[in-house]
Structures are given as C-alpha cells and as structure tokens.
Amino acid sequence: MTTPQDSLAALRYPNFRRLLTSSASASFAGQAFSVVIGYQVYQLTNSALALGVLGLCSALPSLSLALLGGHFADRLDRRRILLVTRGLLIVAALLFAALSLAGPSTPVAGLYLLVVMMGFARGFGDPASSAFETRIVPQSVYVNASAWLGTVGQVAGIAGPILGGALLARLGPSGLYLIMAVLYGASWLALQRMPPVPPPAPRSHEGVRASIEAGLRFVFKDQVLFGSMALDLLAVLFGGAISLLPIFARDILGVGPAGLGVLLAAPSVGALLVMLWMTRRPPLRHTGWWLLVSVGGFGLSMMVFGVSRFFWLSLIALAWSGIFDGINMLVRRAIVRTRTPDEMRGRVGSVSLVFIGTSNEIGALESGVASHFLGVVRATVLGGLVTLGIVGFATWRWRDLTRWELRAEYEQS
Template sequence: MTTETTKPPLDAPDGVHASDAPPYVDVLQQTDFRLLMAERLTSALAGVGFATLIGYQLYTMTRDPLSLAWLGLIEAVPALLLSLIGGYVADRVNRKRIVLATVAINIFCMLTLMVLARDPERFGLAAIYSVVALFGFATGFFRPASSAFEQQVIPMRQAARGASLTATMWLAGGIAGGPLAGFSIDFLGIPTTYGLIALLMFIAAICFFLIPARPVPPPDADETIWESLRAGVRFVLRNQPLAGSMALDLFAVLFGGAMALLPIFATDILGVGARGLGFLRTAPAIGSLLVMVMATRRPPTNHAGRNLLWCVAGFGVSMIVFGLSRNFVLSLVALFFS
C-alpha cells in the first residue's frame, strides 16, 4: 500500500493546507491584486463624490432642473459613444498607459473645476459644462481599458474570488463616497471638495502605476474599428436574452431613474442639504451590496427572466414611492430597495 502526501498549493501560506486557509487568502496575498483593490476603492470614492458634488453645485447655482439635464447629457454622451471606440483601442494599445492618461485628464478636470468654483458667476456654466464634457471623454476610454486590465491582473484560477472582491471594493467606495462628499461640502466648501476628489484620483493613479504592465493579447481578428463595432452589435441583436435584458434595464433606468434629480429632492423637497444628498446617493449602493451578498448564497439562476421582470417592477414601485415621499427616511428606504 502506498501513501500520498498532499502538498499545499504554491499560493497558500507556509504550513497552511488549502482546505484550512480562508477562502480569499490566496488572492489577497498578491501585491498586484491588493493594489488593484486600493485603486478600485479610491476610484469609486472619487467617482461618486464627483457625481454628488457637481450635481449639487449646478443646482444650487441655477435652481433650474434643466441644468441637471444638460449635465447628464454632456457627461453621458461622450462617455457612451467613446466607450465603443475605447474598447477597440483597449484591445490594441497598452491598457495601463490608457488608464493613467485618462486619470491624469480627470485630475486636471477636478483641479479646473476647483478654480471655477471659487468664482462661478465670473466663469459661468459654459466653462463648467466644457470641463464635464472632457471628463466624459476620458471616462469613455478609462472604463474599457480598466476593466480589461483587471482581468489580466487576477489569475484565471482565482477569477471568481478576485472579481467579487474588486466589486465589493467598488461598492464600498460607492457607499462611502456620497456621505463623505456631502459632509465635505458642508464643512469645507465646494472648491476644497474638488481638491480632495483630485487627491483621491491621484492616490488611485499611484496604486495603478505600481502594478506592472501586462502585454496586450493579440486581437482575435484583424478588423477595422467599424467592423468590430458591427460585429458587437450583431452579436447582441442575435442573442435575444441578452438584447432583451439590456433593453429592459436601459429603458427602466433611463425613464424611471431618479439619481440625476437627487439635488432637487435634497434641497427643495426634503430640505436635507448636501449631507442628506450624500446619504440619498449612497442608499442604492447599500441595497446593491446586500443583494450581491444574497446572490452569492442563492444565485437567482432559476427562472432568470421572471426574476428580472420582478426586479424591474420592484424598481418602478420604489421610484413611485420616492417621487411621492416628503419624508427623508422613507425616501432613503425607497432608494435602498431600488
């Protein structure tokens, strides 16, 4: 009779068997992954903080809901259109350089907005909108490159655990970013808050810079950018479950979402100011985090289509309750369930 000696994997701590190690210890031991988690956390803090700040600033300047509509349009259109091109570029150009270049542009935008916020009447809305458009331009290239680079940092055998940890860091930043921005606006002022957001972006850039660059995998086919875009559109349209779920989510959020209107509710309807706005913005992220934890224990794979319809219906009811509410706590609960 022979005996076999079971050896711990190379990525387990010395003297610790894989079955005895905590489930995430292997991926957390990697320096590159820890840097990526720190980058995700600080980027989310900065992103949600900026979204909270810019909406509050514009609405308090103008008291005009259309100013928020223009804000969303000017930021979203470049980001959405260029994300298609950004994905093509990220498949062919050094992704680390793309991310660092776009973060540098975003830091420049925050510092410029900090200067503009010191005398907004002198510079006017056009200057602010121009900077926001530049921010949207950079975002269109940042997201595809950052997402693709993340997949290269996390080893394939640890992809599920690594992705869940980075998603948790992103949600944690989303939860904390709104309230921190609200308190900073109230206690430090709008210009200083822009400076703090620029500092968070700089920290994120340092974390990303310390991660060694990965080679860009060769593209599957030598396609032009327009051929690549057409292939992507054809794939979505031919996949009915994917196209249907994307369209349902798009129209539900596009016509039913209230996030862009939160500055109006916080200032004119609920009367809770910048701090209340921060908590309103963070409520959906808390709900998302709890649902993500529940989904890891009971994945909603059975009757997925029916579950999606129920979720959209629940989202609609939550938005109706939020729209009718004049109570801050009830509004928080409605956004939490949205």
Template sequence: MDPYAALRYKEFNIFLGVRFAMVFAWSMQFIVIEWQVYSLTKDPLSLGIIGLMEVIPAVSTALFAGHFVDQKEKRNLLVKCLIGFSAVSLGLFVLSVPSFIEHTSSNTILYGIYFLVFCGGIVRAFLGPTIFSLIALIVPKKIYPNAATWSSTTWQLASVLGPALAGFSIGWIGVHWSMCLIFAFSIMALIGLLQISRKPILNPKIGEPMVQSLKEGLRFVFGTKAIFGALTLDMIAVLFGGAVALLPIYAQDILHVGAEGFGVLRAAPAIGALLMMLGSTRFPLHRRAGKKLLLAVFGFGICIIVFGLSTWFWLSVAALFLSGALDGISMVIRQTILQLKTPDHMRGRVASVNSMFVGSSNELGAFESGATAKLMGTVTAVVFGGCMTLLTVSLTAFISPAFRKLDLQKDVEEHEAVN
C-alpha cells in the same frame, strides 16, 4: 466556490484599491457638481444638462474606444485615463476657487463646468472598457465570476462613501475644498495603478481595420441573447428610473433636509447595493439568473414610485435603499453574464457597447428626469419613470421566455473547471 478566491491575488487587491479611489472620486465629484449647478441655476433642467454633457461624448466615442482598448496594453491605457480624469478634477477645483467665482459670471462658471463634464465623458468612454478588460488579465478564468462580484462590490462601496462624503463635505468645508479632496483621490488611484505590472495583449487580430472590428463586436453583442437581453433591460430601467438625478431638488425644495440630508439620500441606494453585493459573494445569483434579474428590476421600479410620492424623509431613504439593493442584484447578474459570455479578445468592444447601453443610460436618465421634471413637475417625473420601468420589465418577460429561463450554472461550472 471560495468566496475570497479573487482576493488571494495581490494585483487584484491593488486593482480593487485603485478602483475604489477612482470611483470614490468620480461619484463624489458628480454629486458636488450637481449641488453647485443647482445652487447656481435653481433649474431642474440644468441637472439634466450635466448628464447630457457627459453622455454625448461617451456614446459617440464608445465603439471607437472599445476597438482601441482591444488593440492596446491595458495597464498603461488605464494610466492615461486616470491622468485625464485628474486633469478634469483639477479644472473643477480651479473653477470653484472663491476669488475666481467672485470675479466671474455665473454663466461662465456654468459653461466651464459643462465643458469639463464633456471632457470627463470622453475619458469615461475609454475607462469602462479598459477596467473590464484589465480584470480578465489579473485573475484566472475560473474565478471570473468571483472577481466580477468583488469588483462590483468595490464599485458600490465607493459609490456609498463618495456621495455620502460629498453631501457632508459640502456643508463642512464647502464646494472648493471638496473638489480638492476629489483631486487628491484621483492622484492616489494613479499612484496605486503604477504598482500593477503591464499585461499582454491577447487580441489575435492586432491591426484589424476599425470598421471590421466594430462590426464584429456589434454582431457578437446583438447575436448573444443573454448579453443583449440583460443590457437592454438594464438600460431602459436606468433610463426611466433616474430619480437620483433629481435628489438636489428633493433635498432642497421637497424634503427640506439640506446638504447633509442630500448626502444620506444619495448614499442610501449605494448602501443597499453594497450589502446585496456582499451577500452575493456567499450566495451566488447565477442560478435562474434571468428570472432574478426581471424580478429585481420590477422591484426597482416600485421603489422609484414610492420615493417619488414620499414626503417623509426616512420613507424616502428606505425606498432608495431598497432600490439600490435590487439594482445591486441586477448589476451582479449583468457583470457575471458579460464576464462568462465574452471572449478575451472582444472584451473592450463588448464593454464599450455595455457602456453605451447601461453606463450612458445613467446620464440619459438624468437628462430625461431633468427634462420631464421641467415639463410635468418633479414628483410626476419620478413616478412616470418608475411606471415606465415596470412596463419595460413586463414586456420583456412576455416577449422573451428564453431570457426568463436563463440560467448561468453551466457556464459557471465550465469556468471553474479551467485549470
């Protein structure tokens, strides 16, 4: 297959630019928030609460969002999502104004941040399904796997640069102007999105009752073993491998590397994932996908344990880099499974279930890491998470031989044969 097939479509290139700016802003914002909140509280549990404030609305509205996305035009819906994100970014910018902070209690600022993160969680519930559905309307079916890889790669590139710049910008220009930069990128994403034309609604069941629609989506996900297995495995791994949520503690109190070192630590896993994803555009991962996914998540767990025990900065960076590379394999395989196995009219609902399983597990993982760090100490919490990841992979491999043998070669060939 042509490794640049999806890039030959103008609107897809615009879409990648929009996704980069959006993810860059979102990932940078999350890092700045983590830094500011821990600086205010010095409490690891407060880092977990950030994740909890985002995951509660994201999970509670996810299924409704999936139904809504399948019923609506995707480009305009994504425009509304970006407007919502820009409003959240503007609010965080206002909360970080030095004169406002000077005359406002720390608790008021903290609760204001939590509230805006909660609002961002509502936006995110609609954002993921809309993006997933829009990709399928921009490129032909035969290049879905290639488009999914480039989309995931762009996501990772933004996830590399966003956290890295966040760490450095906190040291160079402070939290306030870092928030201003985030808002600027959200506006850039919105302007770029307006260059993409509106898309047709492919759902043959427009106006279908919501309860019936949601039941159909859930039945499809739970009844499709490849999708359900991939989502479950990734959810547990991310839930218990959420060491990145504790990076402010490692940077400030364990490794003593400051804001710049924090940026390097936060970017390391994303750099590893990016390099792996770029490699996957030339060396596809669909052959023996189940076995590769299991091995990747098992290796991810080992890397998390090494990071948790390390007191040497560059060993910590290396462990995070490798964890990102292995997570990149997992992400590409999961996205390929979703794109190949999901009918067009169900993409919103399937993507919503995906966000409940995997996307929300990032925030739940952050809460789990913060809570266990509070109870048993930071290092013990990270090592515990890595061990739970290894246990999960081992159990999955043992109880699901069909998933171990999953191969996507036939599905890829069928899509490539579509004219």
C-alpha cells in the same frame, strides 16, 4: 482550485488587490463628484433642465468614444490606457477646483465644458477598465471578482456621498474638487504599481470600423447578452431619478447638501448588503428571473420614493432600489464576463458601457426634461410605472434570458 462559493477567491491574487485599491479610490472620487456637481449646478441655476443638460454633457463624449475605446482596449495595453485617462481626470478635478473659486459667479458653461472633458476620459478608460479585470484573474473567479469590485464600489457609494455632502457644506465646491483630485491620484498610483498586462493577440487584423462592427454583431446576436443590456438601459433610462436628488433634497425634503449626501448613499447601502451576500451565494439558478425581478423591484422602489414626503421613508425606498440594482448589476456583469471571449472583451464591454451610459446620462436628461414639464414627483412616479411595463415586455420578448442560469456557464468552463 476556487469555487463560486469561495468568497475570498479573487483577493488571493495580488494584482487584483491593487486593482481593487485603484477602483476604490476612483469610486470615492466619482461619488464626491456626483455630490458636488449636481448641487453646484442647481444652486447656480435653480433649474431641473440644467441638471438634465449636465447629464447630456457627460453622455455625448463618453458614448461617442466608447466603441472606439473598446477597439483600442482589445489592441493596446489596457493598463496604460487607464493610466492616461486617470491622469486626465486628475487634471479635470484641479480645473474644477480653480474654476469654482469664483463662488456664485462660477460660469456654468465652464463646468459643462469640464464635464465634457471627463466624458472623453471615460469614453476611453471605461472599456479598458471592464476588460482589464478579466486579464488578472482566471475565469472561475470572474463572478467573485465582480462581486468584490461591486462591493468596494458600494462602500464608496455609501461613505463617499455622506462624506462628500459634509465636506461640501464645510469646504465648498473648490475644496471638495481638490479632494477628488487626490483620490484620482491615489487610483493612478495603484495602477502604476501593477505590471503591464497586454491584451490577447487578436484573431484577425480588421480595421477599426470592422473591429467595432464585429463587437456590435456579437452582442446583438446573443439574446441573453443583448437582452440584459437593453433591459438595464430601458429601466434606468425611464425609472432612474438620481439626477433629481438635489431637487428632492432642497425643495421637497428640505435636508440641504448634507442630506443630499445621505440620499445619494442610501442606494449603495442596499447594494452593498446584497453584494456581500452574493460573494458567498451568487444566484446560480434561475439567474435570468433574478434579473427581471430586480428590475421590477427597482421601478416599485422609485415610485415609493417619488411620493414620499418623509426623509426616513425616502431613505428606505432608495435603499431598496439599491438592493434591486445590486442584483441587476451582478447578474449583468456575470453575463458579460461568462459569455464573451477574451479577445473581444474590450469591444463587448464598450457596447455595455454605451447602454449603461445611455441609461444614466441620457436618463438624467430625460428626468430633467420630464420634471420640467410634469413636475419632479409626477415624472418620478411615471418613470417607475414605465419600468414595470418594460419588465413585462422583456419577459415576453427575451425568453432565452428568462431561462439563463449562471450554473450552466460554470459547468461549461
């Protein structure tokens, strides 16, 4: 029997180790992409608004398909869905590499179209991924598995941008896109080694529309589930400034592509530290308050980053934003996994991904538009202030969330 304090619980399952390998490879590829695409588009356009449009190109297909992807994740072999969508990501990375051979003449519209292609793959793949992990470990290990997946993601978030920035400076965009294709290929192979893990039999045979509506109703009627998703959405939508880092790196801090990689890695350093801590000591008591405090701390960190003119201070502020975001991520994942029945995990996961995708990609558009009109510094500081206001609203509005404790979920399971 495992306990919440057994830090190696999830690693005792061979299929979870394979999933962890696949997730690590995909995470490294995603981090390489986050370095190259933003810097490349900004180099080609010199426009903050262009970075915002980049977020929109990623958001529209992934968000429009996520709910449909959640339906199929609850009906089909989730592993097979992941194999198909990871295969599409390999193709997209190879096309990015070919297109970028044009150098300064690379068509930005072509880059946008390939980002849309990746968004379609994410729309179907992400719901299956979030539902798949709960089929290969028992419920008592969900939080530990989530912490390990988060830890691996943060390791990738540290090493990936640093290596990506250095390789971008040395190899250029085409070379980095090829490395991204190899990493997605490694992720595909790790999934291929796993046996099929079909989803549970659905309790009803409703159509696609009814199935999606059932998932939405389930989320919106649960104040803890909905409140945690909405809080993250609103906070990152207005408070996040990751999409603006290419501007800070080149125009404000003057550190170039290598420095951009370090800036992108800084939040993951903080998140990794807190994830490793929480593999042993998850927040079992006052968990809802941990979530609210983490979001408020994230907003404050981004305000400090916005006004900083020193590279070292910017790194510290971003690292603290990662610490708070890591707490937020673990608590939010714990809420989704412990409060969702297995036959609805794909649909609930897809709703969560819509919230997350809206906050990240639409947040990138919001940041780009705000920076275009207000300037990048004022837009970043204002976003942090709005985040603090959102925390105050959530404390007043979602009382069940403030009272929620992870310990009670373990006692009921």
